[in-house]
Amino acid sequence: MEKRVLLVVPHQDDELFVGGGFLRTLVNGAGYEAYVVYTTNGDFYPHEAGVRLRESLHVLTGLYGIEESHVFFLGYGDGWRGGVHLYHQEGEEPLVSMAGRTETYGLERHEDYRYTRSGRHSMYRRADFKKDLKDVLTRVRADLLLVVDFDKHADHRAASLLTEECLGELFREDASYRPLVLKRFAYDGVWKGKADFFELPRRETVLAGLTGTPYTSEEELRFAMPEDCARPCLSRNFLFRAIRCHRTQEAWQKADEIINIDEVFFSRSTDSLLYGASMSASSGNPEYLRDFKLFDCEDVTRKEPGLKECGWKPEEGDVQRQLRIRFETPQTVGRIAAYAPGGGAGSLKAAVFFDADEEPVRMEIRPDGKRNLCVFAPRAGVREMTFRIEAWEGAVWGISELEILPPEEQRLPEALERQLFHGDTLKVTTLVKTRMKTEKAVLSMKRKISRWLPNAYTLRRHYPELVEREHVPVRYRGMYIAEKLRRR
Numbered sequence: 001m002e003k004r005v006l007l008v009v010p011h012q013d014d015e016l017f018v019g020g021g022f023l024r025t026l027v028n029g030a031g032y033e034a035y036v037v038y039t040t041n042g043d044f045y046p047h048e049a050g051v052r053l054r055e056s057l058h059v060l061t062g063l064y065g066i067e068e069s070h071v072f073f074l075g076y077g078d079g080w081r082g083g084v085h086l087y088h089q090e091g092e093e094p095l096v097s098m099a100g101r102t103e104t105y106g107l108e109r110h111e112d113y114r115y116t117r118s119g120r121h122s123m124y125r126r127a128d129f130k131k132d133l134k135d136v137l138t139r140v141r142a143d144l145l146l147v148v149d150f151d152k153h154a155d156h157r158a159a160s161l162l163t164e165e166c167l168g169e170l171f172r173e174d175a176s177y178r179p180l181v182l183k184r185f186a187y188d189g190v191w192k193g194k195a196d197f198f199e200l201p202r203r204e205t206v207l208a209g210l211t212g213t214p215y216t217s218e219e220e221l222r223f224a225m226p227e228d229c230a231r232p233c234l235s236r237n238f239l240f241r242a243i244r245c246h247r248t249q250e251a252w253q254k255a256d257e258i259i260n261i262d263e264v265f266f267s268r269s270t271d272s273l274l275y276g277a278s279m280s281a282s283s284g285n286p287e288y289l290r291d292f293k294l295f296d297c298e299d300v301t302r303k304e305p306g307l308k309e310c311g312w313k314p315e316e317g318d319v320q321r322q323l324r325i326r327f328e329t330p331q332t333v334g335r336i337a338a339y340a341p342g343g344g345a346g347s348l349k350a351a352v353f354f355d356a357d358e359e360p361v362r363m364e365i366r367p368d369g370k371r372n373l374c375v376f377a378p379r380a381g382v383r384e385m386t387f388r389i390e391a392w393e394g395a396v397w398g399i400s401e402l403e404i405l406p407p408e409e410q411r412l413p414e415a416l417e418r419q420l421f422h423g424d425t426l427k428v429t430t431l432v433k434t435r436m437k438t439e440k441a442v443l444s445m446k447r448k449i450s451r452w453l454p455n456a457y458t459l460r461r462h463y464p465e466l467v468e469r470e471h472v473p474v475r476y477r478g479m480y481i482a483e484k485l486r487r488r
Helices: 014-028 046-063 113-118 126-140 154-173 238-245 251-258 286-290 430-452 456-462 474-487
Strands: 003-009 032-040 071-076 144-148 180-184 220-224 262-268 278-281 322-339 347-354 361-365 371-393 401-405
Touching: 003 014, 003 126, 003 154, 014 032, 014 046, 014 144, 014 220, 014 238, 014 251, 014 262, 032 126, 032 154, 046 071, 046 238, 046 456, 071 113, 071 126, 113 126, 126 154, 144 154, 154 286, 238 251, 251 430, 278 286, 286 401, 322 347, 322 361, 361 371, 456 474
Parallel strands: 003 032, 003 144, 032 071, 144 180
Antiparallel strands: 180 262, 220 262, 278 322, 322 371, 322 401, 347 361, 347 371
């Protein structure tokens, strides 16, 4: 049977920024059956919603060759009135989106996911959002998940965190489901990437913001961009043609930032034995340790979202400060990973005891949000473990995730190993150099023209009275140019 890949993104065009060339590789060369789910309708500008949904369907079905029935619109809002994002919604009262709606919707012949499944729409409540997303994850049961990571956009953050929350529940409910989960930033290195596509020699993608993430550069998984997505001739570049299809977003203007010769993902371990174990703690909530969320935040809409309670933290007077773990069947353990978000100034020291084995494994945990991995001689036949905090110094938010792992690390499937990036294959000739200089100049010229003579969608955003008009009168283009001249 073909393996399945599910791409989880918030907006119509994010499929290109998160999936991009790798999704094309999976569909055409690695034998994967593809599914895509959009969490929002991209309707911050309400009149563009239908257009954006149709644009995404055209890209996925017409260019990528994905079946239309494999494309799901959850149908939630892009932006919310009242200052509260759907991710933080509480109670029964639904939120109102920027488009003035309170329930999910889709297209006439491609309705939102809940309506397709149940003949009704979901209300704009967090519980409904989570139910719909989890339902898609359960229904598709993908072998490989490509998920947007924690970008500097509220909808991206919400999709990232809620997908992790749903997966944590699925892993605890079903011991047989352990997909490969790859996460990718749609902003860093892509939408906010370096404009270096036409530079020689061609460079690998540069990520600028790993300091504030749970990742390090050593954990980067770089996949080679397929040849037809890395061509310097934009008219023959598959990814550029796909970007041009999203006419509402004018993303083609950032082509030299978006398109690279490689794509960077980060893998999340899904083989932790803790999902199938029973746990008890001397104090604090140990369930945070296996919710698959490395952190949580107070407000996804803030530039600096701030941490909220998201980890196991023993109470002040707890002298034991320990977690007891019991497995139903004997397990072999060879690695332990722990994440502790905080200011980075404190420290934790822990000891791990196995059954009647008197020799514990000791590990130091840095509270910087990064992965702390402890590798030791495998312990076989483990039925019980005790994780004990021996020293706790400084400001630490607790341990947000604990992974009890087998000795062998999860490996990429062979088909994906072959797609890893091993250097640029472009043969640089005089003709290639000339072509790239020409392409760069032409793109720059087109960008300048477009900024003075924008398309109809940009003009409708600028002049609300045009929203209901099918065609934009020429005088509005003149008005737009005059305004720009006055501002200079």
